[in-house]
Amino acid sequence: MxxxxxxxxxxxxxxxxxxxGEPNVSAATIARVTDAARAxxxxxxxxxxxxxxxxxxxxxxxxxxxxxxNPFSGAVHRAVEEAAIERGVAxxxxxxxxxxxxxxxxxxxxLRRRVDGLILTTISPSQGYLAAEIRRGTPVVFVDREPSGVxxxxxxxxxxxxxALAVRHMLAHGHRRIAYLGxxxxxxxxxxxxxGFLEELGRAGVATSSVPVxxxxxxxxxxxxxxxxxxxxxxxxTAVFSAQNLVTIGAIRALRARDxxxxxxxxxxxxxxxxxxxxxxxxxxxxxxxRIGQLAAERVFARLDGDDTPGARxxxxxxxxxxxxxxxxxxx
Amino acid sequence: MxxxxxxxxxxxxxxxxxxxGEPNVSAATIARVTDAARAxxxxxxxxxxxxxxxxxxxxxxxxxxxxxxNPFSGAVHRAVEEAAIERGVAxxxxxxxxxxxxxxxxxxxxLRRRVDGLILTTISPSQGYLAAEIRRGTPVVFVDREPSGVxxxxxxxxxxxxxALAVRHMLAHGHRRIAYLGxxxxxxxxxxxxxGFLEELGRAGVATSSVPVxxxxxxxxxxxxxxxxxxxxxxxxTAVFSAQNLVTIGAIRALRARDxxxxxxxxxxxxxxxxxxxxxxxxxxxxxxxRIGQLAAERVFARLDGDDTPGARxxxxxxxxxxxxxxxxxxx
DNA sequence: CTGAAAGCGCTAACAG
DNA sequence: CTGTTAGCGCTTTCAG
Numbered sequence: 001m002x003x004x005x006x007x008x009x010x011x012x013x014x015x016x017x018x019x020x021g022e023p024n025v026s027a028a029t030i031a032r033v034t035d036a037a038r039a040x041x042x043x044x045x046x047x048x049x050x051x052x053x054x055x056x057x058x059x060x061x062x063x064x065x066x067x068x069x070n071p072f073s074g075a076v077h078r079a080v081e082e083a084a085i086e087r088g089v090a091x092x093x094x095x096x097x098x099x100x101x102x103x104x105x106x107x108x109x110x111l112r113r114r115v116d117g118l119i120l121t122t123i124s125p126s127q128g129y130l131a132a133e134i135r136r137g138t139p140v141v142f143v144d145r146e147p148s149g150v151x152x153x154x155x156x157x158x159x160x161x162x163x164a165l166a167v168r169h170m171l172a173h174g175h176r177r178i179a180y181l182g183x184x185x186x187x188x189x190x191x192x193x194x195x196g197f198l199e200e201l202g203r204a205g206v207a208t209s210s211v212p213v214x215x216x217x218x219x220x221x222x223x224x225x226x227x228x229x230x231x232x233x234x235x236x237x238t239a240v241f242s243a244q245n246l247v248t249i250g251a252i253r254a255l256r257a258r259d260x261x262x263x264x265x266x267x268x269x270x271x272x273x274x275x276x277x278x279x280x281x282x283x284x285x286x287x288x289x290x291r292i293g294q295l296a297a298e299r300v301f302a303r304l305d306g307d308d309t310p311g312a313r314x315x316x317x318x319x320x321x322x323x324x325x326x327x328x329x330x331x332x
Numbered sequence: 333m334x335x336x337x338x339x340x341x342x343x344x345x346x347x348x349x350x351x352x353g354e355p356n357v358s359a360a361t362i363a364r365v366t367d368a369a370r371a372x373x374x375x376x377x378x379x380x381x382x383x384x385x386x387x388x389x390x391x392x393x394x395x396x397x398x399x400x401x402n403p404f405s406g407a408v409h410r411a412v413e414e415a416a417i418e419r420g421v422a423x424x425x426x427x428x429x430x431x432x433x434x435x436x437x438x439x440x441x442x443l444r445r446r447v448d449g450l451i452l453t454t455i456s457p458s459q460g461y462l463a464a465e466i467r468r469g470t471p472v473v474f475v476d477r478e479p480s481g482v483x484x485x486x487x488x489x490x491x492x493x494x495x496a497l498a499v500r501h502m503l504a505h506g507h508r509r510i511a512y513l514g515x516x517x518x519x520x521x522x523x524x525x526x527x528g529f530l531e532e533l534g535r536a537g538v539a540t541s542s543v544p545v546x547x548x549x550x551x552x553x554x555x556x557x558x559x560x561x562x563x564x565x566x567x568x569x570t571a572v573f574s575a576q577n578l579v580t581i582g583a584i585r586a587l588r589a590r591d592x593x594x595x596x597x598x599x600x601x602x603x604x605x606x607x608x609x610x611x612x613x614x615x616x617x618x619x620x621x622x623r624i625g626q627l628a629a630e631r632v633f634a635r636l637d638g639d640d641t642p643g644a645r646x647x648x649x650x651x652x653x654x655x656x657x658x659x660x661x662x663x664x
Numbered sequence: 665c666t667g668a669a670a671g672c673g674c675t676a677a678c679a680g
Numbered sequence: 681c682t683g684t685t686a687g688c689g690c691t692t693t694c695a696g
Contacts, residue, residue, distance in 0.1 A: 041464035041465065043440065043444050044444055045444070045446060046444040046445055046446075047379030048379075050379075058379075060445065068406050069407055071406075074403075078400045081400065081425075085426075090424055090426070090442075090445060091424065091425065091426070093409070093413075093424075094422070094423070102417075112377070113379065113392070114377060133373065249606065252609060272606070273403075274581065274604070277584060277588070277610055278606065
């Protein structure tokens with residue numbers, strides 16, 4: 001900045017004024033400063049400025065998603081970035097990969113870089129470590145999973161309701177023996193989906209004690225093996241509810257391996273790419289990750305703009321997409 | 333930091349020493365400072381430190397990918413983050429979305445935040461605007477697409493060779509009339525793939541002037557329409573080479589809509605999720621985005637560690653994955 | 665082993 | 681309309 005001032009033959013403060021578009025600078029001076037800045041390829045140091053700036057804003061957000069390689073996370077990221085870019089805000093994005101140590105590590109990395117707000121997918125048993133930061137006024141919004149130990153804005157799918165919807169759909173097609181294939185039990189979202197699933201079965205009069213429930217499935221391979229085992233058991237299910245993305249794919253593979261994809265029903269939670277091109281098409285309870293990301297960003301910016309209402313839960317509806325695999329009727 | 337120093341009853345510099353793990357502090361003092369920091373939930377301001385620090389490193393990278401919602405970009409992002417996290421470096425990730433104005437805008441946002449290095453996917457006709465920054469010593473690595481107007485490390489797939497591989501495969505199955513469905517012509521990578529495609533056809537003695545080449549396909553819908561048109565033409569192709577992710581998906585849909593997916597061959601460039609579960613399975617020339625991201629990160633860190641060899645091109649091989657759609661023989 | 669003073673690049677407050 | 685001075689939170693340098 002000093003170099004620019006020297007080259008333009010003005011004071012350092014005038015350069016600052018031009019860079020920030022402050023009033024009270026003559027057009028000629030503006031032009032000279034602009035030229036000098038361009039000539040030197042000058043980029044203002046945003047962080048140095050924020051050190052002294054009144055609002056102290058870094059125009060930066062920290063985003064922690066489940067896994068950058070999951071389409072759900074990709075969509076959330078995209079929506080957040082979209083909203084951020086409109087406000088000239090940059091986004092730090094990290095992957096949780098369902099590793100509790102990475103959660104705190106990433107948050108700390110964000111905080112050291114003085115982000116203006118945090119959008120977090122979490123896995124730790126408690127987010128109490130964020131209480132002080134939230135009290136200090138940093139907007140924190142939880143996405144996809146509800147926090148524990150702190151109160152803050154939270155944006156989630158209607159996990160239990162969505163799972164119930166899937167169950168009702170399968171019940172309507174005559175199924176009574178529906179298996180639950182779920183993600184890790186330490187993931188809050190997974191527990192919600194299981195709850196919705198079991199409660200709906202209970203309401204339909206199915207003895208939930210006899211329902212095949214397999215959890216801690218976290219990738220295709222593990223799910224594949226687990227479902228194969230279940231299909232070979234004495235009393236195999238006539239329908240399967242797979243409560244996550246990758247679990248659904250693993251389930252598809254297992255059903256195909258046993259050539260049961262046309263006789264055992266399958267409904268997945270969260271949409272799967274190309275699901276409509278498979279045979280049969282994969283019926284899913286689709287989430288709305290765009291909306292989740294968008295809402296999360298909205299909440300952060302509302303807080304930054306002064307909203308100080310208490311943190312609330314925002315629930316984004318899911319919807320059933322019928323494609324074939326969920327409409328296979330129970331036999332007998 | 334002042335507060336921590338006060339609470340611990342030491343000087344501000346001692347706090348600094350403890351935070352940075354510098355030697356020459358007594359164990360007792362370390363303990364007191366650590367306790368005070370924890371009590372106050374103190375997070376050092378990384379940027380304030382870098383203002384004065386000798387190396388001036390922000391421990392931050394800027395990453396610009398094609399589109400966060402494309403699995404290819406997701407994989408690159410993941411690989412870069414993986415490598416970065418090992419070194420305690422955070423990653424800013426932005427999406428280009430093939431908008432030239434966003435390219436410079438994002439780079440500028442990164443630079444204002446004083447990232448240590450840049451990993452960029454580009455779309456502008458020239459990256460000359462980066463010349464000064466590169467000269468200044470900021471490591472810049474281009475991924476997926478080669479830059480124009482500057483020399484720097486570049487990590488790309490062997491686009492032309494991969495396209496040629498696809499062509500050879502289809503020629504071996506008796507095809508002579510192979511259509512090319514490609515992405516936007518202003519994308520360097522797309523031009524390379526077309527070149528590889530046409531040159532290989534030429535080598536096989538096919539008159540390239542008669543080859544159906546459709547470009548500027550950038551999403552499923554446009555591709556769908558374009559291929560439908562081509563299939564209805566007087567001399568429809570017996571095989572299709574789709575030179576990009578989403579183009580491949582659009583092509584699959586079009587072939588199915590005409591019920592030609594078992595009679596017209598299809599080979600795609602870049603892998604598609606669940607490609608092996610479709611009927612027929614989708615034969616592709618797969619890229620290795622993990623390797624691309626990893627290599628790019630390696631190059632940035634090597635530069636930061638002092639490597640000052642001239643910028644070079646790093647080519648990541650592709651490989652043909654045979655799944656069915658590419659092995660349909662030409663009729664007649 | 666520890667602290668005081670100076671300064672990184674910038675903006676706030678005030679003076680001209 | 682423009683420049684000067686102080687200070688943001690930290691590290692450096694140098695003195696105890």
